[in-house]
Amino acid sequence: MPDTPNSRPSRPRILDALGLPKTLPATPQDFLQLSAPRGGGQDVLLLGLGPEPQRLAELVPGLSGLAGRLRYLEAPELASQLGQEWLARIPAGCEALPREELAAYARSARVLLYRPGPRLFPDFWGPLLARLQMSLLHKNAPAQAIGPDPRLVWLPGGEADLLRLELREALEAEGCRVRLLPDESALRGLLAGGERPGLYFSVNFKGIDPLGEAAHLLQAAGAKVAVWCVDNPLHLISGLKARFWTRLPLFVTDDWFIEPLRGLGAEAVRHLPLAARARDFATAPGACQSSADLAARLVFVGRSAFPGKADFFAGCTTPAAARTEATRLMASGGRPDFGWWLARLGVERLWPGAEVRRAGFCAEESGRAWRAACLTRAWEDLAGALTVFGDDGWRELMPQGADLRSPVDYYAALPGICAGAAACLNCTSPLLPRGLTQRHFDTWAWGGLLITDATPGLSLFPAELTRPVRFRTPQDIAPRLRALLAQPAETKALKGAWREELAARHTYAHRVRSVLEALGL
Numbered sequence: 001m002p003d004t005p006n007s008r009p010s011r012p013r014i015l016d017a018l019g020l021p022k023t024l025p026a027t028p029q030d031f032l033q034l035s036a037p038r039g040g041g042q043d044v045l046l047l048g049l050g051p052e053p054q055r056l057a058e059l060v061p062g063l064s065g066l067a068g069r070l071r072y073l074e075a076p077e078l079a080s081q082l083g084q085e086w087l088a089r090i091p092a093g094c095e096a097l098p099r100e101e102l103a104a105y106a107r108s109a110r111v112l113l114y115r116p117g118p119r120l121f122p123d124f125w126g127p128l129l130a131r132l133q134m135s136l137l138h139k140n141a142p143a144q145a146i147g148p149d150p151r152l153v154w155l156p157g158g159e160a161d162l163l164r165l166e167l168r169e170a171l172e173a174e175g176c177r178v179r180l181l182p183d184e185s186a187l188r189g190l191l192a193g194g195e196r197p198g199l200y201f202s203v204n205f206k207g208i209d210p211l212g213e214a215a216h217l218l219q220a221a222g223a224k225v226a227v228w229c230v231d232n233p234l235h236l237i238s239g240l241k242a243r244f245w246t247r248l249p250l251f252v253t254d255d256w257f258i259e260p261l262r263g264l265g266a267e268a269v270r271h272l273p274l275a276a277r278a279r280d281f282a283t284a285p286g287a288c289q290s291s292a293d294l295a296a297r298l299v300f301v302g303r304s305a306f307p308g309k310a311d312f313f314a315g316c317t318t319p320a321a322a323r324t325e326a327t328r329l330m331a332s333g334g335r336p337d338f339g340w341w342l343a344r345l346g347v348e349r350l351w352p353g354a355e356v357r358r359a360g361f362c363a364e365e366s367g368r369a370w371r372a373a374c375l376t377r378a379w380e381d382l383a384g385a386l387t388v389f390g391d392d393g394w395r396e397l398m399p400q401g402a403d404l405r406s407p408v409d410y411y412a413a414l415p416g417i418c419a420g421a422a423a424c425l426n427c428t429s430p431l432l433p434r435g436l437t438q439r440h441f442d443t444w445a446w447g448g449l450l451i452t453d454a455t456p457g458l459s460l461f462p463a464e465l466t467r468p469v470r471f472r473t474p475q476d477i478a479p480r481l482r483a484l485l486a487q488p489a490e491t492k493a494l495k496g497a498w499r500e501e502l503a504a505r506h507t508y509a510h511r512v513r514s515v516l517e518a519l520g521l
Helices: 053-059 074-086 099-106 122-137 162-171 184-192 213-220 231-237 245-248 255-263 280-284 320-331 340-343 356-381 393-394 414-420 439-444 456-460 464-470 474-485 488-504 507-518
Strands: 013-015 022-023 031-035 043-047 072-075 094-096 109-116 147-155 177-182 197-202 223-228 248-250 268-273 300-302 386-389 403-405 423-426 451-453
Touching: 013 074, 031 122, 031 414, 043 099, 043 122, 072 099, 074 162, 094 197, 099 109, 099 122, 122 184, 122 213, 122 245, 147 184, 162 177, 162 184, 162 197, 162 280, 162 507, 177 184, 184 213, 197 213, 213 223, 231 255, 231 356, 248 255, 248 507, 255 268, 280 439, 280 488, 300 414, 320 356, 340 356, 356 386, 356 423, 356 474, 414 439, 423 439, 423 474, 439 451, 439 488, 451 464, 451 474, 464 488, 474 488
Parallel strands: 043 072, 043 109, 072 094, 147 177, 147 197, 197 223, 223 248, 248 268, 300 386, 300 423, 386 403, 423 451
Antiparallel strands: 013 022, 031 109
16 A cells, blocks of 8 residues: 555565565564663664654654664664665664664663564674673673683583583593583673683583574673584574574584585584593493393383474474385385485475474484384394383384383493493484494493494494494394304404594593684684
């Protein structure tokens, strides 16, 4: 509808930073006051004007009859899309503020934010708002005067989160001070108190919000922010709503993902495999308290599905024809992994959005079928000498009467189980095409014997170590185990060689050192 003197412009629709159409609201509730002026100052700063700048006096209390200056900053992408007609409706006397003058002007002004702005164009507003927050945290001294401590590392996440203990031990062994952060509120409080880490090291984007606000704030404080993608990186970024992650140093346990991530714009991606705890090599092999009844049994330890699987893959299904192809491929020793499913389903848009989860769901279901096939065949061929430690979800995947025991504590009980069993069975998730699991490291470190499927990730180790313990099809498991048990002297030497290899090159101390060197710390 054309504008008339008695009509307001229709709400414009624009494309946000990810190319998605959005409608711009314009109500008083869409403007948030971030700070009040010091010393009775009369100036006002608007961070974003909204779609109807001619109504600012109506939308923002206190602008009518303003005695001080009125200045604004706007995202260039938004201004460009709204065009000259929008620009002409900006009130006379409302002046654009050069970005470099933001911190100085904001200290003595009333600052208001157009709320939708950071969600629409987070790559513009995120760093800008972070610098503003840092300048306001210390009004009596510029935040830049407080430099980061290069030996202080913040690890976000809960006490039981992935690799928290291992990373803390390894970082402290490298001379770093480590602070564990349970949530984002602790982060902001510490920054307000003047603490500045040299590194904020996140596992799987823990402690980093979808728009990257926490990452921008840490970077404004001088910290390096890096992420170790232990799980499938394309799954991890599927929940992110801005491109900030492409500028962070990324580390991946599976090097298959390096090229796809670079193709999406990631500037620095490095391979950083899982590892073993250095302290585990200080204990004599097999010295862990073990269960005597496992000495003649093959053991498998793990979850039947990752937590939150149903919600994460909501709406995803596996096409029947593709499932049949995947089953035949596994039976012949092939791997219908994540990359295979991307191609089979024709998934081209890896990010932004969650379309990539379709392939992830199918790969996860293939992994579930693979584990069930391996466990069933091993149970049959070993006359029932198989024990699974895991949740009740395994019951529907295992033969009736199979030995299923409750989950065990990783640190307290699992070392003894792995050391005391005849061998541990590993089935690698196809979500990681060239990945490894923690079993590839900790079983040997604890003095155990591992039998593993032939994931391409085994190329990390010498072939003479992997050749005797790998299998391609479920029917290979029992013969592989029997061959190893029939040569106790050679198998003992193999265990020792694995421990030497891991202790020399594959501990978390090695991984942490690689991170610190890559980041210049």
